[in-house]
Amino acid sequence: MNYWALIIIFIFCSVYGYPQSSIQSGYVYLDENRNGHFDQGEKPLPGISISNGCDIVQTNGQGEYKIPLLDDGVIFMIKPSNYIPALKDENISNFFAFHRPEGSPGLKYEGLAKSRLPDQVNFALYSNPGEEEFRVALLGDTQVEKIEHVSHVAKLVAEQLINEQVDFVVPLGDLVFDDLDLFDPLKKVLGRIGSPVYYVYGNHDRNYDAAGLVYRDETYKANFGPSWYAFNYGEHAFLVLNNVFPENGTRKFEAKIDDLQLKFIANFIKTVPTTHSVHLLMHIPLEELANRDALFQMLKGHAHVYAYAGHTHTQYFKNFKENEGWPNDKPLSELVAGAVCGAWWLGNKDIYGVPVSMMGDGTPKGYWIMDVDGSSRTLTYRVSGNSTNDQMHIWTPPASVDHQPSMGDNDILVNVFAGNESTEVKIKIEDGDWILMEKVLEPDPFYVSQIIAMEQQKNPDEKMPYYRDKFPVSQHLWKARVPSDIGSGVYKIIVRASDDTGLNAKSQALLFIK
Known part of the structure; x- marks a missing residue:
């Protein structure tokens, strides 16, 4: 397909009334000597997608593109499969350039400097x-609020991932907790992992004093690049979304994708073969998205769609099916990936001075590893600072949670941190038979006990986690009754959990019977 035919396919956003200042042109090329210059003899690359945040065109046979440049806009390349952009400082991909003749408006936190794009x-x-x-x-959510928290991210995440040999890192928004000056030290820490980092924008990464949608993310842009974009990796398309829609003049926001971004999504999806997987990367989960149906309809015909989010400081899987507006037979699988900061870096501290900060569903703070092989993927939860085998917590009686009637003296509860609706959890006592445990929707008893203990301490310097519900329901909790005919003694219990996401975990604990 030739270059001008592609221009006809992708309806330019200027037609919809978005102001444009000029036509921007340039080339995409294979930088064989890696000097950052398009040297004579270097190969131009055709068929590479270029966007202004709305329109998408592709380079012609000579590697050239032409695209409208929107006022106060951006030009960015969509990474093609089997190529990778050069990296800027802090391992941020060099795939974008901003056009800001007047720079960012006066804001509390520094935004984009004055700049005009070259010809x-x-x-x-x-x-x-x-x-x-x-x-x-x-x-x-890393959600650092002070420099001490950046040090925690270095210790609990960056130092662990240096040895993981990950191909890229995706922080899923709420990088900071309103103090945008912490963007710089945070990106320096995550950049030391040694892999490209693709950032997602969250509601606490916002310029609260900005007027309108255009300037809500100025400081974010100055540090990380555009707040929505896309890239390809093998037969997988990754779509990074900004779904934080602010209410002007307030700190309030709605989970919503703006019209300009929706047009970009529609244009990008047209470039993705329906046989390829589509991965949606966002901060606020899909179940809270006001215009979710519009997004879903754009993905009609794509059989392999996955979503990843943060925001809730709990973690769970959710499948969207036809009865929830999903237009395809195979459900969309969403992972809400918890928080690196756990419960906002709150709570008692461990021996190294790091807050325990357990999430409200009883999940220890941590992060996820996704391994992709062809069209298959495996997801593994990593508890920060712990062994990769640490996948569950087993709660055995006696219990001391007096006000929680569901937690009796004869209940064993297991929190499988990466558990979902398809997870099968079994338990056995000593050499007895394996017994299938029942999935329940209840608060995690260990989390409840920790909150009660914190309340009793009444330390004025310790903030309490601020979940909407004091004791959130865990989405990955399983229960079994202790057999009534078991005699007094100390017994070894073994629990195993497995499912179709790649989970295959086993743990053990001791059961005391008086």
């Missing part, structure tokens, strides 16, 4: 074969 904006790519298999680190 040509060229993008360099390196060859990156072998994208059939790759590994991704998914980080729920």
